[in-house]
Amino acid sequence: xxxxxxxxxxxxxxxxxxxxxxxxxxxxxxxxxxxxxxxxxxxxxxxxxxxxxxxxxxxxxxxxxxxxxxxxxxxxxxxxxxxxxxxxxxxxxxxxxxxxxxxxxxxxxxxxxxxxxxxxxxxxxxxxxxxxxxxxxxxxxxxxxxxxxxxxxxxxxxxxxxxxxxxxxxxxxxxxxxxxxxxxxxxxxxxxxxxxxxxxxxxxxxxxxxxxxxxxxxxxxxxxxxxxxxxxxxxxxxxxxxxxxxxxxxxxxxxxxxxxxxxxxxxxxxxxxxxxxxxxxxxxxxxxxxxxxxxxxxxxx
Numbered sequence: 001x002x003x004x005x006x007x008x009x010x011x012x013x014x015x016x017x018x019x020x021x022x023x024x025x026x027x028x029x030x031x032x033x034x035x036x037x038x039x040x041x042x043x044x045x046x047x048x049x050x051x052x053x054x055x056x057x058x059x060x061x062x063x064x065x066x067x068x069x070x071x072x073x074x075x076x077x078x079x080x081x082x083x084x085x086x087x088x089x090x091x092x093x094x095x096x097x098x099x100x101x102x103x104x105x106x107x108x109x110x111x112x113x114x115x116x117x118x119x120x121x122x123x124x125x126x127x128x129x130x131x132x133x134x135x136x137x138x139x140x141x142x143x144x145x146x147x148x149x150x151x152x153x154x155x156x157x158x159x160x161x162x163x164x165x166x167x168x169x170x171x172x173x174x175x176x177x178x179x180x181x182x183x184x185x186x187x188x189x190x191x192x193x194x195x196x197x198x199x200x201x202x203x204x205x206x207x208x209x210x211x212x213x214x215x216x217x218x219x220x221x222x223x224x225x226x227x228x229x230x231x232x233x234x235x236x237x238x239x240x241x242x243x244x245x246x247x248x249x250x251x252x253x254x255x256x257x258x259x260x261x262x263x264x265x266x267x268x269x270x271x272x273x274x275x276x277x278x279x280x281x282x283x284x285x286x287x288x289x290x291x292x293x294x295x296x297x298x299x300x301x
Contacts (some may be wrong), residue, residue, distance in 0.1 A: 004096055007272030008168045009127050009298040013053065013290050015242065016123050016161055016261045018280050020045040023250040023260030024082070040283035043082040045261040046290075048121035052143060053293040056124055060300060062139045068100035068146045072192055082257075084112050087147050101145045112149030116224040118157035119144075120258045123265035126164025127297050133188075148224075155177075155191045157223025160262055162188050163232050167269035173211020178205055178236040185232070197229045205236060211252055220254025231262035235270070242267045242275040 020042040046162040048170055051074050072091045075083060076229035091102035101252035107113050122140050126213060129136035140161035144154040166184055179202065186198045200217045203209075209217075218233055220225025231249060237244035242264075252255040266275060 003153065003297060004272060005168065005301070006053070007274060007297045008171055008269050009102060009294040010291055011268030011276060012123050012127055012164055012167075012265050013049070013268070013294040013297075014273055014276055014284065014287065015246070015264035015266075016049055016285055017042050017046040017264070017287075017290055018268075018276055019246045019249065019260035020029065020120075020257050020262025021284065022264075022280075024245055026142055026198060026250040026256060026260075030229040033098075036127050038280060038283060039278070040285050042285055044084075044087075045120040045258050045267075047081045048087075048117070049123055049265075050074065050290065050293065051201065052121050053124040053297060056128055057293065057296045057300065061128075062125075063230075064142055065147065067143060068094050084115065084117065084282035086115065086118065090147050099141070102144065102217055104147050104149045107149070107153045110245075114150035114152035114156075114224055115148060115222050116153075116227045116258050116262075118146075118148040118153055118253065119224050120261050121230050122157045122161045122295055123164050123269075124264075126161035127168065128270065128300060130162075130165035130168045131167070132144075132164070139168075146182060146272070149193065152181070152225045153202070155189060155194060156228040159185060159189055159194060160228050160231070160265075163235075163266050164269045167235070168265045170271045171272070177237055181236060182232075183216055193225050194229065197201035201229055201233045201236070204233065213253055215254065220252045220256075220259060222255045222258070227259050228262065231259050231266065234259070234263040235266040239270075243272075243277055244273045261280070267278075277278065 018092045021040050024043050025037045051070045055070045123141045139155050140158040144157040218230040234249035235245050238248050244262045245267040250260040
């Protein structure tokens with residue numbers, strides 16, 4: 001495997017969008033139907049990932065208010081992308097004058113959201129700071145606070161960003177394997193919920209568990225702690241092939257677009273853009289713009 005960080009950046013963002021587009025079309029279908037149903041159209045997962053990238057590029061780093069305003073602008077232009085009820089509420093509060101890092105604390109009676117919305121969009125953070133763990137943790141957490149303030153939501157985003165970073169690093173070494181990847185994640189998080197799931201992921205990989213058991217143990221729903229490590233597992237179970245990883249991910253059912261997007265981001269960051277099937281890349285909505293964002297992020301390194 002050659003060292004081409006530029007290809008990893010492209011692979012990550014294109015992979016995220018491809019996984020999203022595949023997932024929103026494939027719920028409940030068998031992998032044999034992949035080619036016939038893929039039309040390249042993506043959801044709010046990719047829409048918000050684009051917003052993260054746009055803001056990071058514009059500011060050459062993180063600016064919370066700018067990123068929040070970017071999310072709002074993009075949402076108002078295309079509100080039909082499939083946004084859940086939480087972000088539009090937060091956007092209205094921010095527009096009314098509530099600070100960008102305070103508005104989302106009002107959700108769910110003050111508990112904040114622990115959904116996977118902050119994790120699904122965080123891939124650009126993992127790329128930009130793949131070689132700076134502390135900066136990655138800070139920015140992944142901070143961007144989460146715009147819409148998801150519960151610890152499980154923010155930590156899910158941090159773990160997803162770090163998984164992207166690890167994938168870029170693993171692509172540059174022939175010595176890594178699935179278990180070392182999980183061990184590094186275990187050392188990165190102190191959250192017990194995620195640590196328990198990481199231990200389960202190790203067990204599932206060792207036994208080659210069937211999909212039913214994977215869903216039972218790791219989850220496939222919209223909560224971050226029931227989907228982020230599922231995406232990591234999908235990548236690791238199908239370490240050698242991008243198409244196999246995202247197809248496996250979306251065939252777990254549940255929140256297929258987001259699990260597909262997160263798996264695609266990690267797998268794309270590992271394999272590079274050339275590993276993504278050409279027919280998928282060619283059909284992908286706004287492919288050229290997403291590629292430009294990846295190029296611009298890479299240029300900041």
